[in-house]
Amino acid sequence: MSNEVVLLDFWASMFGMRIRIALAEKGVKYEHREEDLRNKSDLLLKMNPIHKKIPVLIHNGKPVCESLIIVEYIDEVWKDKCPLLPSDPYQRAQARFWADFVDKKVYEVFKGVWLMWAKKGEEHEAAKKEFFEIFKILEGELGDKPYFGGETFGFVDISFITFYSWFHAYETFGKFSIEAECPKIIAWVKRCMQKESVAKTLPDQKKILEYAVQLRKRFGLE
Amino acid sequence: MSNEVVLLDFWASMFGMRIRIALAEKGVKYEHREEDLRNKSDLLLKMNPIHKKIPVLIHNGKPVCESLIIVEYIDEVWKDKCPLLPSDPYQRAQARFWADFVDKKVYEVFKGVWLMWAKKGEEHEAAKKEFFEIFKILEGELGDKPYFGGETFGFVDISFITFYSWFHAYETFGKFSIEAECPKIIAWVKRCMQKESVAKTLPDQKKILEYAVQLRKRFGLE
Numbered sequence: 326m327s328n329e330v331v332l333l334d335f336w337a338s339m340f341g342m343r344i345r346i347a348l349a350e351k352g353v354k355y356e357h358r359e360e361d362l363r364n365k366s367d368l369l370l371k372m373n374p375i376h377k378k379i380p381v382l383i384h385n386g387k388p389v390c391e392s393l394i395i396v397e398y399i400d401e402v403w404k405d406k407c408p409l410l411p412s413d414p415y416q417r418a419q420a421r422f423w424a425d426f427v428d429k430k431v432y433e434v435f436k437g438v439w440l441m442w443a444k445k446g447e448e449h450e451a452a453k454k455e456f457f458e459i460f461k462i463l464e465g466e467l468g469d470k471p472y473f474g475g476e477t478f479g480f481v482d483i484s485f486i487t488f489y490s491w492f493h494a495y496e497t498f499g500k501f502s503i504e505a506e507c508p509k510i511i512a513w514v515k516r517c518m519q520k521e522s523v524a525k526t527l528p529d530q531k532k533i534l535e536y537a538v539q540l541r542k543r544f545g546l547e
Numbered sequence: 548m549s550n551e552v553v554l555l556d557f558w559a560s561m562f563g564m565r566i567r568i569a570l571a572e573k574g575v576k577y578e579h580r581e582e583d584l585r586n587k588s589d590l591l592l593k594m595n596p597i598h599k600k601i602p603v604l605i606h607n608g609k610p611v612c613e614s615l616i617i618v619e620y621i622d623e624v625w626k627d628k629c630p631l632l633p634s635d636p637y638q639r640a641q642a643r644f645w646a647d648f649v650d651k652k653v654y655e656v657f658k659g660v661w662l663m664w665a666k667k668g669e670e671h672e673a674a675k676k677e678f679f680e681i682f683k684i685l686e687g688e689l690g691d692k693p694y695f696g697g698e699t700f701g702f703v704d705i706s707f708i709t710f711y712s713w714f715h716a717y718e719t720f721g722k723f724s725i726e727a728e729c730p731k732i733i734a735w736v737k738r739c740m741q742k743e744s745v746a747k748t749l750p751d752q753k754k755i756l757e758y759a760v761q762l763r764k765r766f767g768l769e
């Protein structure tokens with residue numbers, strides 16, 4: 326089977342980064358196509374007509390959408406190298422649970438931080454409290470393991486590490502330190518960043534901050 | 548391996564029903580424990596401390612949470628009978644995509660219908676339009692296939708058929724007919740209801756309507 330792989334992506338997307346890391350872990354060569362999210366390509370609209378969102382992985386002409394579904398797909402197609410999900414059904418269910426938690430909860434509190442600059446006093450404190458409630462659940466789940474799944478980098482790590490590229494922006498907006506509250510998460514981040522697949526994928530945090538500042542201006546949040 | 552299976556559930560939950568259908572398809576015997584959602588059991592809070600929601604499948608003492616994750620788990624553990632997900636990675640990704648669509652979009656428009664009784668004129672029309680936009684996407688995806696995955700009842704069918712138990716309530720609230728707009732979905736519903744696993748699981752639609760009316764009163768929506 327030929328393996329023509331194209332990724333429709335956007336550089337600052339934590340969802341797109343998941344796919345870049347998974348493909349790097351598997352050693353899959355692919356064509357990267359950067360999308361302009363304000364002027365989406367005909368190809369993106371054709372390949373993801375339902376959600377019209379990146380990332381989309383196009384494998385031999387056929388699209389796969391939704392980042393966690395794409396990562397599972399990559400793991401199943403290129404199954405011989407670096408398994409991302411565990412083989413045991415119970416451990417697989419746990420990995421899916423925590424990746425789903427990142428999608429539902431971490432993304433939610435991340436969106437909440439956008440508004441923090443505009444918030445003062447009690448409101449700011451409430452948003453900060455909510456942010457760390459979610460992060461501390463992950464800190465607890467990680468515990469003293471090197472990675473979320475145990476000894477090796479896998480599905481939950483991929484789903485969460487991409488948010489790290491936005492930590493600096495969120496710490497700036499939220500006026501807080503993630504390391505002060507969640508030292509184990511930061512130790513885990515450093516461990517993940519030693520992997521080439523992660524270090525080469527994640528954009529510079531300062532560039533993300535600049536982009537986030539532009540976005541806030543565009544959305545009239547300043 | 549012993550197979551002690553307990554399901555923490557609530558009779559009217561479309562998410563709980565998914566697990567009942569999956570276990571019936573696989574012929575797995577289990578203990579069903581009905582939860583009082585206004586006074587959750589210590590067992591539920593212990594087994595799902597993160598979301599505190601039903602359904603929870605407890606298999607040999609270990610909990611699995613989130614309904615689609617539980618259905619995949621059941622499919623992986625009892626893999627010899629009635630496969631629910633296809634074996635081909637691309638078809639699996641498509642099945643996960645559509646089940647995820649049901650979770651994100653169908654559930655969202657279902658929640659919207661709760662408020663329809665209170666809405667009039669243009670507002671009511673807008674909510675109805677949104678409802679059928681989502682349903683017609685599913686009608687299109689189903690097309691002329693007997694089931695969402697093709698020839699056999701599977702993952703996407705399980706994820707969506709449980710909503711049928713609420714159709715009558717929503718048609719009453721929304722003052723519309725799903726059959727008039729989406730005849731293929733209703734033909735598919737009838738096909739699914741010929742399966743014992745589905746027919747025996749789905750509660751009577753009139754009971755669901757009575758329950759929904761009670762809920763609306765409790766929430767002050769009348």
